[in-house]
Amino acid sequence: xxxxPDLALVEMGHPDGGALELLMVLRGHDxxxxxxxxxxxxxxxxxVESLNLGAAAYVLKPPSLDEVLAVVNQHLERRRLRQExxxxxxxxxxELEERQKAESERDLLYAAVESAGEVVVVTDAESRVxxxxxxxxxxxxxxxxxxxxxxxxxxxxxxxxxPPIEEIQRDIERTGWWRGTVVSRRKDGTPLHESCTVxxxxxxxxxxxxx
Numbered sequence: 271x272x273x274x275p276d277l278a279l280v281e282m283g284h285p286d287g288g289a290l291e292l293l294m295v296l297r298g299h300d301x302x303x304x305x306x307x308x309x310x311x312x313x314x315x316x317x318v319e320s321l322n323l324g325a326a327a328y329v330l331k332p333p334s335l336d337e338v339l340a341v342v343n344q345h346l347e348r349r350r351l352r353q354e355x356x357x358x359x360x361x362x363x364x365e366l367e368e369r370q371k372a373e374s375e376r377d378l379l380y381a382a383v384e385s386a387g388e389v390v391v392v393t394d395a396e397s398r399v400x401x402x403x404x405x406x407x408x409x410x411x412x413x414x415x416x417x418x419x420x421x422x423x424x425x426x427x428x429x430x431x432x433p434p435i436e437e438i439q440r441d442i443e444r445t446g447w448w449r450g451t452v453v454s455r456r457k458d459g460t461p462l463h464e465s466c467t468v469x470x471x472x473x474x475x476x477x478x479x480x481x
Contacts, residue, residue, distance in 0.1 A: 274300045277346055279338075281331075282309040282316060290320060297324040302352060304345035308333065389464065392471075393481045397422045400480065409464075411457035425454035425462075442470060 278296050282289040293305050304326040309317040317328035326345045329337060383390050383403050389410075392401040399417050407413060410425065417424065441448040447469040454462045471480035 274303060276303075276349065277342060278303060278305045279342075280305055280307050280325075282307055282313050282320070282328075283331075290316070290323060293320055293323055293325055302349060304349055306341055306345065389466075391422065393422050395478050395480065397481070409456070410454075410462065416457075438468060442468065446470070 274296070280289050280292055280296075289307065293307070296303055296305055301324075305320075305324070307317050307320045307325050307328040308331050309320075309328050310331050314328075314330075317325075320328060326348075327341055329341055386403060387405055389406045390401075390403040391399060391406060393399050399420055399422055402412075402414055402417060406417075410417075412425075438448045438450075447467060449465075449467045451463060451465050454464070456462050468481055470478040473479050
């Protein structure tokens, strides 16, 4: 398939005629193609009709070189800007689709964690609670607002049972996670024995941001 030009100059008043038909053919192949009509003063009415059919402009013959170059450069620049806008719009559309997909995946993950039967807790690197799911509230008796931002050690109460923190840290450094049984207390003070898994969330530089 032969590529179309970036711009077309069509001379009107040819003995063979057909300038308007050629205009429509060119615009039919590329609706954004700038077509500039070259016309005599006597053909101005037909030139105006060409604008209604999609021509970008018309220039009276005989045109000066500077006049033709000015019109050509003007419409080539407009075409370039339109094409850039189309590409930009496509990029923005793709970015919005990716963002919507990420938000949908996040919402799905949140719904799954919220409805899970197991307790899920997210803390920052200093063990301050940033998120607890519904199972945590039902299991411990603490409401979210009572525990969010607090040190996770609040749940330990005065009990010393369970593995020492050094053991947990050592296993995480060696294997990337820790699994075992921890002993904490519900809000009413009754002991709570739970099997749990602790795993770090790493930033791009490898630093721990969350557990």
